[in-house]
Amino acid sequence: MLENNTLDALAEEHSHTLSDMGIIVDSDLDERKVLSFRYHREKYSSPYSTFVIFPTLACNLACKYCYERSSELAPKTMDEETLTNTISFIKHMSQQDNTKTVLIKLYGGEPLLNAEACSRIVKEISAWTQENALAFAVVLQTNGTLLTEEILEELAPYLTYVEITVDGPQKKHDKARIYKDGTGTYEDILHAVEITSAKGILVVMRINVEDAQDLREILTDLTERGLRGRKEVQFYYAQTSDFGLCELFSDNKLCQEDEGRALDMVPEIKETIEEVGWMGQLEIPDVIQKQKFVACNNEKKARYVIDPFGDVYLCFFRAGQKEYRAGTLKDGTGEFGPMYYEMLSRNPLQFEECSTCVYLPFCGGGCAMRSLEQSGTFHTSNCGAVKEFTAKRILLYLKKKYPDRFGVI
Amino acid sequence: MKSSQYNLYIPTPNNKYVVYNTLTGSLIFIDEELKSLLEKNQFDNLDDAHKKHLMENGITVPDSIDETLIYNYLFTKEMYSPPYTSVTIFPTYACNLSCHYCFQKWSDTPKASMNDTLLKNTLEFLKNQITEDKSRALLLKVFGGEPLVHPRATEALLAGLHQWASDHGIEFFGTLTTNATLFRGELFERLSPHVAACHITIDGPEELHNSIRFYSNGEGTYHDIMESLEFLNKTSIRTCIRINIHNGDYKVTASLLEDLKNRGFSKNPNFELDFGLVTPKEQCRLHSEVESYIKNKELVVASAQYIDTMLKRLGWENLESVRYPDNIRMDRPPVMCDQTKRRRYIIDSFGDIYLCPSKAGDETFRVGRIGEGGKAAWKQDFYQILTRHPLSFEECRECPYLPVCGGGCAVHARETNGSYNTSFCGAVKHITSQKVLSYLERYYPEMMKAQSQ
Numbered sequence: 077m078l079e080n081n082t083l084d085a086l087a088e089e090h091s092h093t094l095s096d097m098g099i100i101v102d103s104d105l106d107e108r109k110v111l112s113f114r115y116h117r118e119k120y121s122s123p124y125s126t127f128v129i130f131p132t133l134a135c136n137l138a139c140k141y142c143y144e145r146s147s148e149l150a151p152k153t154m155d156e157e158t159l160t161n162t163i164s165f166i167k168h169m170s171q172q173d174n175t176k177t178v179l180i181k182l183y184g185g186e187p188l189l190n191a192e193a194c195s196r197i198v199k200e201i202s203a204w205t206q207e208n209a210l211a212f213a214v215v216l217q218t219n220g221t222l223l224t225e226e227i228l229e230e231l232a233p234y235l236t237y238v239e240i241t242v243d244g245p246q247k248k249h250d251k252a253r254i255y256k257d258g259t260g261t262y263e264d265i266l267h268a269v270e271i272t273s274a275k276g277i278l279v280v281m282r283i284n285v286e287d288a289q290d291l292r293e294i295l296t297d298l299t300e301r302g303l304r305g306r307k308e309v310q311f312y313y314a315q316t317s318d319f320g321l322c323e324l325f326s327d328n329k330l331c332q333e334d335e336g337r338a339l340d341m342v343p344e345i346k347e348t349i350e351e352v353g354w355m356g357q358l359e360i361p362d363v364i365q366k367q368k369f370v371a372c373n374n375e376k377k378a379r380y381v382i383d384p385f386g387d388v389y390l391c392f393f394r395a396g397q398k399e400y401r402a403g404t405l406k407d408g409t410g411e412f413g414p415m416y417y418e419m420l421s422r423n424p425l426q427f428e429e430c431s432t433c434v435y436l437p438f439c440g441g442g443c444a445m446r447s448l449e450q451s452g453t454f455h456t457s458n459c460g461a462v463k464e465f466t467a468k469r470i471l472l473y474l475k476k477k478y479p480d481r482f483g484v485i
Numbered sequence: 486m487k488s489s490q491y492n493l494y495i496p497t498p499n500n501k502y503v504v505y506n507t508l509t510g511s512l513i514f515i516d517e518e519l520k521s522l523l524e525k526n527q528f529d530n531l532d533d534a535h536k537k538h539l540m541e542n543g544i545t546v547p548d549s550i551d552e553t554l555i556y557n558y559l560f561t562k563e564m565y566s567p568p569y570t571s572v573t574i575f576p577t578y579a580c581n582l583s584c585h586y587c588f589q590k591w592s593d594t595p596k597a598s599m600n601d602t603l604l605k606n607t608l609e610f611l612k613n614q615i616t617e618d619k620s621r622a623l624l625l626k627v628f629g630g631e632p633l634v635h636p637r638a639t640e641a642l643l644a645g646l647h648q649w650a651s652d653h654g655i656e657f658f659g660t661l662t663t664n665a666t667l668f669r670g671e672l673f674e675r676l677s678p679h680v681a682a683c684h685i686t687i688d689g690p691e692e693l694h695n696s697i698r699f700y701s702n703g704e705g706t707y708h709d710i711m712e713s714l715e716f717l718n719k720t721s722i723r724t725c726i727r728i729n730i731h732n733g734d735y736k737v738t739a740s741l742l743e744d745l746k747n748r749g750f751s752k753n754p755n756f757e758l759d760f761g762l763v764t765p766k767e768q769c770r771l772h773s774e775v776e777s778y779i780k781n782k783e784l785v786v787a788s789a790q791y792i793d794t795m796l797k798r799l800g801w802e803n804l805e806s807v808r809y810p811d812n813i814r815m816d817r818p819p820v821m822c823d824q825t826k827r828r829r830y831i832i833d834s835f836g837d838i839y840l841c842p843s844k845a846g847d848e849t850f851r852v853g854r855i856g857e858g859g860k861a862a863w864k865q866d867f868y869q870i871l872t873r874h875p876l877s878f879e880e881c882r883e884c885p886y887l888p889v890c891g892g893g894c895a896v897h898a899r900e901t902n903g904s905y906n907t908s909f910c911g912a913v914k915h916i917t918s919q920k921v922l923s924y925l926e927r928y929y930p931e932m933m934k935a936q937s938q
Contacts, residue, residue: 102865104865105865105868106865106868106869109865109868109869109872110868112868112872113868113871113872116561116564116565116872117565117827119561119565120561120562120564120565120566121565121566121618121619121827123619173566174566174568174621176619176621209654377562377566413549413550414549414550414551414554416558417550417551417554417555417557417558418551418554420554420557420558420561421554421557421558421561
């Protein structure tokens with residue numbers, strides 16, 4: 077009946093329910109207009125501004141898979157002038173964007189190799205947000221090896237959380253996440269997790285795993301270290317991918333296979349987490365994912381990535397690669413170029429293949445950077461795996477939530 | 486580099502030109518030769534200092550820049566993230582006066598007022614909506630009818646939302662558009678803490694005003710309005726005095742201004758002057774009278790000079806707060822109607838939601854309705870207006886006036902062409918140059934003269 081639009085025979089209570097859920101809509105309603113409204117609202121009026129700052133591109137580790145390895149040759153660190161410009165830029169753009177919350181992400185390279193810049197940014201912006209009655213949040217994304225008591229003391233009042241990655245159980249981790257002399261970092265990183273969380277600072281661990289067994293081993297180790305139940309330690313997991321950044325943007329098939337494997341792993345992983353008693357500390361969106369009209373958070377207004385050269389990017393994977401820059405810091409403000417306006421003008425409702433696509437409200441036209449890589453412009457779609465996996469995600473979610481309806485006891 | 490597609494070359498009275506960039510608002514005096522170079526995109530013979538100057542002002546732009554994308558960015562930003570929520574509310578359609586030119590004077594409009602249920606639902610609706618909109622500030626404009634004939638609702642809205650906004654860390658600005666006859670005594674005391682600004686209209690000097698704005702017993706309102714202005718003169722409330730000029734008679738307007746000056750109002754930095762032209766055919770019928778619509782707009786711009794002369798002759802001290810109708814600096818691009826944006830709600834005494842205040846009460850322009858518990862039902866019109874984008878209109882895409890026009894009034898577009906999703910040029914192509922020249926004459930008279938030498 078729904079497919080044939082023969083709804084006359086529907087009982088009133090059914091048509092009410094269907095109408096409330098938006099499964100059926102008024103005949104004169106053009107849902108594309110509704111979507112267009114919501115899309116632009118989401119894209120153009122984010123209540124917060126995000127500044128991802130690269131105080132340096134240098135790193136004290138030599139992880140084998142790092143997509144930034146290429147920057148090893150030119151490990152630029154932010155100089156005094158760029159730092160000053162960065163701080164003014166954050167203030168200026170937050171005002172321009174009428175933001176309510178300023179979110180700073182200290183990223184890199186290893187940001188703590190330029191701890192002085194990190195400290196100055198958070199202190200100055202913290203004072204400024206207080207004067208201007210804005211909320212302020214800071215995320216420090218670090219490999220953890222440089223997190224000393226001293227640095228923690230300095231940054232603690234400002235940090236919302238610290239994100240630290242573990243690359244599998246110790247024996248795998250110590251092969252992948254290594255110092256430049258080849259020694260492993262597992263013990264040092266876990267030590268950082270312990271002292272940071274002991275200070276009352278939230279640590280969000282990203283745990284990279286190949287399978288559920290990896291995750292079991294790590295969580296068991298964390299339990300032995302007394303971290304289970306510690307509310308300052310949260311985690312999420314990601315599946316290790318054995319391809320690089322180049323493939324991420326160019327090879328749709330590889331990415332799709334990867335996503336497929338990750339989805340297949342979900343039930344077993346969830347079971348494992350429950351068994352080892354870590355469910356309360358899992359911080360991850362459900363498989364069904366939150367609906368987002370805009371494909372990527374970085375495609376929105378009020379998102380800025382600033383590299384040590386003082387260039388502004390929209391995608392943090394591209395920081396330091398000048399051909400992708402969207403603007404440049406200048407005299408305390410930003411000068412934006414074509415890339416910026418192209419990205420902010422991207423509108424999937426104008427792509428023929430998207431304008432009638434049923435997945436559009438869930439997809440937003442896909443990754444703009446992949447579009448650029450593959451078709452030379454932001455103004456094309458990149459479906460990614462949305463068509464293949466949306467149904468699968470929904471079924472996984474429903475099976476978990478309503479097992480009785482799937483005959484699972 | 487290339488010339489901006491948003492340059493207007495306006496001849497000055499002395500055979501020179503001023504180039505006005507509608508996207509950046511830059512104004513630069515140029516001669517015939519430079520104009521010709523700009524039009525032909527020939528910059529080889531220009532020195533670097535000139536090139537830099539033109540580029541910095543957006544008169545020229547880098548070759549790689551597609552300016553329509555910049556416009557698109559500015560337009561969408563303005564449309565979807567205005568910094569504050571603006572609510573215009575009609576607690577009642579009733580009024581204690583009946584001015585002959587009032588656009589709300591429909592003979593068949595019931596003089597409805599908000600009842601308690603609707604008031605409650607409206608407050609719920611606004612609280613939900615402002616929370617959902619994540620606004621940092623709320624501008625609440627209480628309008629009517631005459632809002633003070635329904636003081637209970639007016640107070641509930643102003644005081645109630647003021648309190649709620651303060652509790653939620655949202656800045657609050659309340660304004661009251663009133664005929665000022667009831668804004669006194671205890672009511673004034675109760676409401677004024679919640680009113681940041683008010684709008685009051687005067688129709689001329691006492692005699693003329695009283696012949697237009699009178700009570701039902703025929704007695705004039707001038708004296709009472711002056712009394713209210715005396716109260717306001719002692720507060721920090723920003724007061725916009727709207728002065729209607731009838732049939733182009735500036736002489737009578739001058740005598741009103743003289744009276745206001747004698748009362749000491751010309752020195753109050755919080756008193757703002759706004760002028761309106763009232764002609765017998767103020768409410769033009771757009772279908773048949775686009776021409777007279779344009780003529781009217783031209784007259785309005787032309788009035789700036791008369792107003793300026795009049796005020797200067799009188800020695801009006803606070804010229805800073807005069808709203809000149811040719812003030813191009815108030816038209817910060819992207820110019821668009823301030824009402825047809827996100828975070829804009831006009832709610833009438835029936836709980837109907839509109840996006841144009843002059844259409845409130847005309848149900849064919851309704852965009853939504855407030856129901857039980859403050860839940861709104863939106864009509865297709867809401868989405869049509871909020872997704873209206875001039876770059877999707879062919880005639881706008883290449884138009885140099887676009888940044889100061891925005892595709893024109895959506896309501897007029899529907900009235901003229903049957904759909905919101907069309908352009909309405911209105912008078913923009915006729916009055917933009919006129920405004921620029923009038924503005925330059927006032928603020929840069931020497932430059933305009935120097936050109937002639």
